[in-house]
Amino acid sequence: MTKDAWGEEGFAKSWDAVNAARDNPDRANQLDILITLLEGVKPDDGWILDLGAGSGQVETLIFERIPHARVVCLDSSEEMLKLASKRLSVYEGRYQPILCDMNDLKEVEFPRAPYSAVFSSQALHEIPHESKQAVYEKVYGLLRPGGAFYILDRIEPRFDDLPDDYECVWNRLNRQMDAPMTFHEYRERYGGKDDYPAKLDEQLGWLAAAGFAAAPLYLHYNRALIAARKT
Numbered sequence: 001m002t003k004d005a006w007g008e009e010g011f012a013k014s015w016d017a018v019n020a021a022r023d024n025p026d027r028a029n030q031l032d033i034l035i036t037l038l039e040g041v042k043p044d045d046g047w048i049l050d051l052g053a054g055s056g057q058v059e060t061l062i063f064e065r066i067p068h069a070r071v072v073c074l075d076s077s078e079e080m081l082k083l084a085s086k087r088l089s090v091y092e093g094r095y096q097p098i099l100c101d102m103n104d105l106k107e108v109e110f111p112r113a114p115y116s117a118v119f120s121s122q123a124l125h126e127i128p129h130e131s132k133q134a135v136y137e138k139v140y141g142l143l144r145p146g147g148a149f150y151i152l153d154r155i156e157p158r159f160d161d162l163p164d165d166y167e168c169v170w171n172r173l174n175r176q177m178d179a180p181m182t183f184h185e186y187r188e189r190y191g192g193k194d195d196y197p198a199k200l201d202e203q204l205g206w207l208a209a210a211g212f213a214a215a216p217l218y219l220h221y222n223r224a225l226i227a228a229r230k231t
C-alpha cells in the first residue's frame with residue numbers, strides 16, 4: 001500500500017509540479033466550478049477557510065478571479081505551506097497559513113472566523129471517516145449563518161466490480177493529456193492506496209448529520225464536488 005509523503009520536500013514538489021494535474025485530468029474544470037461558486041462571496045462576508053490548502057495552487061486562481069477574497073490556508077505539511085508562501089508572496093495580506101492537522105481540530109484557535117465559506121480540494125480523503133465527521137461538525141460552527149462549505153474530493157472507486165468501465169472512461173479522460181497515464185498505472189496507484197476516500201452517500205449523510213443542506217454539483221469518474229450550506 002502506498003501512502004502520500006506530504007512532509008517530504010521531494011514528494012511535495014513533484015505533486016505540485018506534475019501529479020496534481022496528471023492524476024486528475026479534469027482538475028482545471030473542477031477548480032473552475034469551485035472558484036465560480038466562491039465568486040458568490042461578497043467583500044464584507046469575511047475570510048474563506050481552505051482545509052488541506054497545500055501549495056497554494058487553488059488560492060492563485062481565487063486571488064486572480066476574486067479581487068477581494070482572503071483565505072486562511074490550513075495544512076499539516078510544512079513543505080506544502082512553504083511552496084504556498086513562495087507562490088502567494090505577491091498576494092500579501094490576503095493569505096494566512098496555519099500549520100495544523102485536520103485529525104485534531106478540537107482545540108484549534110481559528111484566525112479570522114467566522115468564515116463566509118469553507119472549502120477543501122482533494123484533501124479530505126487523507127483523513128479517516130470519523131475525522132471527516134468531526135471536521136464537518138467543526139466547519140458548521142466556524143461558518144456564518146448561510147455560509148457555504150464546498151468539498152471537492154476523490155470518492156471511493158469500484159475498480160474491482162467495473163474494471164472495463166473505469167478503464168474506458170479513464171482513457172477518455174486522458175485523451176488530451178501530454179503525458180497520459182495508463183489505466184493499469186492509475187489503478188495500481190489508487191486501487192490500493194493507504195488513504196480514506198468515502199462514498200458519495202456517506203459524505204452526504206455526514207453533512208446532513210452536521211446540520212448542512214448538501215448536494216453533489218459535479219460527479220465524474222472518482223471525483224465529486226459537493227455544495228453544502230449552513231441552514
Ligand SMILES: C[S@@+](CC[C@H](N)C(=O)[O-])C[C@H]1O[C@@H](n2cnc3c(N)ncnc32)[C@H](O)[C@@H]1O
Nearest residue numbers: 006052053054075076077080101102121123126
Ligand atoms: C492532494 S493535496 C491538495 C492540495 C490543495 N488543496 C490543492 O487542491 O491544490 C492534499 C493536501 O492535504 C494535506 N493534508 C494531508 N493530510 C492532512 C491532515 N491530516 N491535515 C491537514 N492537511 C493534510 C497535504 O499536506 C496536502 O497539502
